[in-house]
Amino acid sequence: MxxxxxxxxxxxxxxxxxxxxxxxxxxxxxxxxxxxxxxxxxxxxxxxxxxxxxxxxxxxxxxxxxxxxxxxxxxxxxxxxxxxxxxxxxxxxxxxxxxxxxxxxxxxxxxxxxxxxxxxxxxxxxxxxxxxxxxxxxxxxxxxxxxxxxxxxxxxxxxxxxxxxxxxxxxNGTNEGILAWVSVNFLTGHLNVQNKKTVGILDLGGGSTQITFLPKLRKTVESAPTADYTARFDMFNSTYELYTHSYLGNGLMAARLATLGALGAEGLDWQVFRSSCLPKKFSDEWSFGGLTYQVSGIPDGYAGYKLCYQEVLKVVRGIIHQPYELKDSNVFYAFSYYFDRAVDAGLIDGARGGMLEVRDFKKRAKEVCNKMTKYRPISPFLCMDMTYITCLLKDGFGFKENTVLQLTKKVNNVEASxxxxxxxxxxxxxxxx
The missing domain is CATH 3.30.420.40 (ATPase, nucleotide binding domain)
Incomplete structure (x- = not known):
């Protein structure tokens, strides 16, 4: 060598x-x-x-x-x-x-x-x-x-x-997912010649979201929609073929825009974007990407988890591909907004992180959405965000409700990114x- x-x-x-x-x-x-x-x-x-x-x-x-x-x-x-x-x-x-x-x-x-x-x-x-x-x-x-x-x-x-x-x-989004996978697997000690076991990564940013893992089944690669859902590279005298994809427009902030129906609206001052995911009496300005939007709940309508889920489902269904395998044996580290919102919702400790099942996001999303007044001091968007994360994991990527995720911000005192x-x-x- x-x-x-x-x-x-x-x-x-x-x-x-x-x-x-x-x-x-x-x-x-x-x-x-x-x-x-x-x-x-x-x-x-x-x-x-x-x-x-x-x-x-x-x-x-x-x-x-x-x-x-x-x-x-x-x-x-x-x-x-x-x-x-x-x-x-x-x-x-x-x-x-x-x-x-x-x-x-x-x-x-x-x-x-x-x-x-x-x-x-x-x-x-x-x-x-x-x-x-x-x-x-x-x-x-x-x-x-x-x-x-x-x-x-x-x-x-x-x-x-x-x-x-x-x-x-x-x-580009593919490199973002791959290099995050390299970072986390390096920091967790999974990248060496003796250890062939690796962990998957879920990164939820503001504008895009990434999923990357090492498939155990060939069908996962073969059933990918297009060639850009997989990537090959050499490392440690081994060739890795990852399932990896980045969804531009499905980051948490971009998903808020899509849920509100505000994509392409250029932040028009005269238009108010409403959602069942927001408290009924909430009305305020919200900014993202240099643009400001008028947003509010639906004063004379209904609010809550079921209606909110129907709204965010439109942002996910038909867009997010479900990999052939997402077995329990694949341990996934989830970070960025996955971690932040889990902390905001009281699911994990902000200093230590923790392990959650997908159903934990769902359960807390229901509680937040059906008691928006209680959680509004944290963020009026917490219902929308928690429901979107639940929908993204379940109806998007296809994780089972009992799938365990490791929520983290740092690995060995280094930022997970x-x-x-x-x-x-x-x-x-x-x-x-």
Whole structure:
């Protein structure tokens, strides 16, 4: 087996060569053995010889997050070890600044202060900074999305950090799901030669939602609607063929729009969008993606779980494909809005997370929707959100009511997201020409 060049050595060579940009081509689906020797550590080894860093921005539809990863090089291990993560986020997301891209760039500039505080000054020039935008920008018209990305690029170029080629871009949904799967399975210790057991991931963002898992049955792959529901890549001397798909427009915030019938309405001031999923006497403004909508309950109508379910079912049925196998043996980690709403509804502890059955979402959705006044101080949208999550899991993906999900925000003190997988992949693609 050919030796793998350590990611740290690549960074050092880049610095020595005086390159301001890494000459790289992005190939997110081609993860290789270079990830295999990077292991999460609970404590820093005594024999570490060098510390280095990577900065990844997650520009989501409802917020922008910065992940500053610290890696260590040891004398006894050829490749570095993941030591810890510094995480910070701000709201709203970049897409909210579609008509004022300079302000969007300013939010990234503010977050870069976190990187400057975390990364020692002497390491700035050797620390790559990368931003990947997700569904928020995928939902915008191309010219507006590009204007925002151009502003971010200018902010990066004026920063003291290493700015690789293709450092600012929109990530497609397939890569988002795959890299989240890599992150979670890496952090849970499932990605090594001896352990062939893996976990699936369910990621519910604001604009899109992803499902990714390693099928046990060939029919799961063969029965997928199209080829883009599966992805193959090599890692740890093994080839993985995942079932993975991203549904743009089925993230939690986008689903609110669809449930309200407000998709494409451009936030018209004179139109009020009503739903049985909202409290009868509720009336207010709600903003998403840079647009503001007038929303309310149905004052003279009915409200509650059954009517709400009928509304959200229209957003799910015929859109979400049900994989052939979603057996109990497939453990799924669910995060992002799955976790947040479970916390809001009192199903799990916000610090520890926890395990839930799908039926737990259903039971609490009924309670929330049928007692909206009680839960309104938390959010007037909690009934709609909990009902949508229930519908997405049951009638969308086809999970059984007794399927157990692991709700989590962090795994081994690292955020559950695609950002770590994307950082690994970025290091792998650093090349010297």
């Amino acid at each position: 050919r030796p793998v060049v350590p990611a740290l050595l690549l960074l050092v060579l880049l610095a020595v060569a005086g390159l301001s940009r890494a000459q790289a081509k992005t190939s997110l689906l081609d993860l290789t053995n270079s990830i295999g020797s990077i292991l999460p550590s609970l404590s820093r080894p005594a024999n570490f010889s060098r510390i280095f860093y990577g900065v990844m921005f997650d520009a989501g539809s409802t917020g922008t997050r910065i992940h500053v990863y610290t890696f260590i090089q040891t004398d006894s291990v050829e490749l570095p070890v993941l030591d810890n993560e510094m995480f910070h986020s701000i709201k709203p997301g970049l897409s909210a600044y579609a008509d004022s891209p300079e302000m969007g760039g300013h939010t990234v500039r503010m977050l870069l202060k976190v990187a400057k505080k975390t990364v020692p000054r002497l390491e700035w020039k050797r620390t790559p900074v990368v931003l990947r935008a997700t569904a928020g920008l995928r939902l915008l018209p191309r010219e507006k999305a590009e204007a925002l990305l151009d502003q971010v690029q200018d902010v990066f170029d004026e920063s003291p950090f290493l700015v690789p080629d293709n450092s600012v871009s929109i990530m 695609w950002a770590l997988g994307a950082t690994f992949d970025h290091f792998r693609n650093l090349k010297i020409h």
